[in-house]
Amino acid sequence: MERIDQRWITDRLNSGFSKDDLKAILLSSDEESEILFKAAREVRKHHFGDRAFIRAVIEFANTCRCSCVYCGMRTENTEILRFTLDPDEIVSVAETALENGIRTFFLQAAESEEYNAEWLGDVIRRISGMGMMVLLCVGIHRVDDLDYWFEAGARKFILKHETSNKELFEEMKPGFLLKDRIQWLRTLREHGYHIGSGPLLGLPGQTMDSLVDDLILMKDLNVDMSSVSVFLPAKGTPLEDYPVGDVDLGLRFIAAMRLFLKNTLIPATSTFERLRENGQLRCFDAGANVITVNMTPPRLRDDYELYSERFYVSLEHARKTIGRAEMVETTEAELFGE
Numbered sequence: 001m002e003r004i005d006q007r008w009i010t011d012r013l014n015s016g017f018s019k020d021d022l023k024a025i026l027l028s029s030d031e032e033s034e035i036l037f038k039a040a041r042e043v044r045k046h047h048f049g050d051r052a053f054i055r056a057v058i059e060f061a062n063t064c065r066c067s068c069v070y071c072g073m074r075t076e077n078t079e080i081l082r083f084t085l086d087p088d089e090i091v092s093v094a095e096t097a098l099e100n101g102i103r104t105f106f107l108q109a110a111e112s113e114e115y116n117a118e119w120l121g122d123v124i125r126r127i128s129g130m131g132m133m134v135l136l137c138v139g140i141h142r143v144d145d146l147d148y149w150f151e152a153g154a155r156k157f158i159l160k161h162e163t164s165n166k167e168l169f170e171e172m173k174p175g176f177l178l179k180d181r182i183q184w185l186r187t188l189r190e191h192g193y194h195i196g197s198g199p200l201l202g203l204p205g206q207t208m209d210s211l212v213d214d215l216i217l218m219k220d221l222n223v224d225m226s227s228v229s230v231f232l233p234a235k236g237t238p239l240e241d242y243p244v245g246d247v248d249l250g251l252r253f254i255a256a257m258r259l260f261l262k263n264t265l266i267p268a269t270s271t272f273e274r275l276r277e278n279g280q281l282r283c284f285d286a287g288a289n290v291i292t293v294n295m296t297p298p299r300l301r302d303d304y305e306l307y308s309e310r311f312y313v314s315l316e317h318a319r320k321t322i323g324r325a326e327m328v329e330t331t332e333a334e335l336f337g338e
């Protein structure tokens with residue numbers, strides 16, 4: 001295989017990356033990876049400068065109708081406390097975020113049926129009324145709800161596709177079809193949202209070719225936000241004894257996203273820090289430009305069990321990581337010149 005060097009990268013940045021090129025990035029050696037990371041930082045700099053922003057997430061409901069085999073919140077898991085936060089508490093957390101200079105608020109929930117469109121619309125309206133950008137990650141709902149939430153002020157929506165491999169997707173998310181999830185992402189776009197997606201890296205049976213297809217799917221969808229999380233097993237799930245995903249492959253995937261998708265927002269996700277000290281700093285080194293502070297009330301956040309023994313990103317950790325990456329903190333609006 002041809003060795004990856006700066007010239008190899010420049011050629012492809014100019015003329016495009018083939019599937020084989022993307023696979024070569026994912027399979028690159030440590031030495032090649034550092035060259036790729038440097039190039040990814042240059043691409044980031046070209047599009048965004050050396051600026052990163054912090055968003056705050058609150059996980060407001062963990063009751064879930066789904067049975068994703070990798071997730072601790074699957075409906076069969078009786079070991080966790082199920083909760084839906086009170087709207088006033090959510091808004092109060094958003095106020096705290098704003099007081100601390102965070103201008104993007106991320107409302108995340110499992111596929112819960114414990115709240116309705118009006119309930120969430122009211123929360124969105126109150127938070128966007130404070131001048132904050134509202135980002136949703138709440139799974140699949142009715143199309144009418146999308147318009148209602150957009151009117152209330154939500155502008156961004158993340159729906160992770162988890163894997164672009166149809167068989168693996170349907171094995172990991174019983175009862176759901178990959179094509180429906182992709183269609184939902186397109187529907188979100190049609191209804192005015194900026195969209196985000198990405199894979200869970202390290203699922204059992206996932207191949208390098210399927211990770212390449214994840215990149216191509218995100219390009220086809222023209223996502224505004226692209227992310228990768230590294231698989232960590234959750235207790236009480238069918239995958240609880242499976243090995244964790246490969247952090248270094250995750251970092252190469254971030255570089256591939258930056259080089260291939262170029263101008264998307266890429267978060268340094270907490271799974272990297274959970275698996276390796278300074279893991280999120282390495283994400284910034286590989287081309288990330290966003291970090292999310294967890295503001296779910298501490299009394300409940302262990303019950304939002306995407307994986308066991310989560311790493312909770314504090315504001316102090318986020319600011320320190322941005323500084324150590326030699327980046328400057330900004331807000332999402334400033335990043336886009338708004």
Ligand code: SF4
Nearest residue numbers: 064066068071074110
């Ligand atoms: S991954 Fe999301 S949809 Fe699936 S069980 Fe967990 S919370 Fe529910």
